Amino acid sequence: MTFTQQCNEIFSQAIRDYHVKDDIDTPISNPYERDSVENRLYLKCWIDTVQWHLEDIIRDPHINPIDALGLKRRIDRSNQDRTDLVEQIDSYFRQLYSQVKPLPDARLNTESPAWAVDRLSILALKIYHMREQAERTDATAEHRDTCRGKLAVLLEQQTDLATAIDQLLEDIEAGRKYMKVYRQMKMYNDPATNPVLYKKG
Numbered sequence: 001m002t003f004t005q006q007c008n009e010i011f012s013q014a015i016r017d018y019h020v021k022d023d024i025d026t027p028i029s030n031p032y033e034r035d036s037v038e039n040r041l042y043l044k045c046w047i048d049t050v051q052w053h054l055e056d057i058i059r060d061p062h063i064n065p066i067d068a069l070g071l072k073r074r075i076d077r078s079n080q081d082r083t084d085l086v087e088q089i090d091s092y093f094r095q096l097y098s099q100v101k102p103l104p105d106a107r108l109n110t111e112s113p114a115w116a117v118d119r120l121s122i123l124a125l126k127i128y129h130m131r132e133q134a135e136r137t138d139a140t141a142e143h144r145d146t147c148r149g150k151l152a153v154l155l156e157q158q159t160d161l162a163t164a165i166d167q168l169l170e171d172i173e174a175g176r177k178y179m180k181v182y183r184q185m186k187m188y189n190d191p192a193t194n195p196v197l198y199k200k201g
Contacts, residue, residue: 004162
């Protein structure tokens with residue numbers, strides 16, 4: 001099994017588990033060992049899934065503004081949690097390939113493996129929800145046909161992205177590419193760099 005096949009299985013599992021109750025406040029029950037990469041992948045997709053539904057809720061045009069503000073702040077926290085998890089997954093890859101010596105002509109990739117995995121998690125969510133739309137019995141045939149077309153594109157995209165990730169990992173392992181990870185520096189979350197926050201101090 002390739003790494004991305006493992007990812008897609010874990011992502012599908014997390015999405016299915018969430019939709020048993022389909023409630024943004026459902027406690028997570030991560031089935032994998034705490035320090036394993038599988039645990040991090042499951043948690044990553046669970047957070048993505050909850051945030052997907054938070055984004056749906058906040059777009060209700062009739063939402064109470066106070067509720068909307070609470071949701072916005074929850075989405076902000078979720079985004080920070082997602083970023084932290086991507087960095088944890090990249091740390092796993094750095095450790096995994098720490099003994100690999102890059103070749104003299106090794107190249108740098110445009111993104112780290114974990115940020116590509118982040119996109120794979122979001123794709124799994126798009127596929128799940130587009131399939132839901134393609135199978136809706138209360139929608140028109142035209143709507144279902146349109147969604148089936150979009151679903152086919154998403155599935156092709158998933159295959160292509162998975163292939164690209166697996167090839168990137170093969171290149172890193174062989175020394176043809178090397179990892180260079182920059183930590184995210186989100187200034188608006190930091191009271192020392194967000195002027196709205198530090199000017200109130």
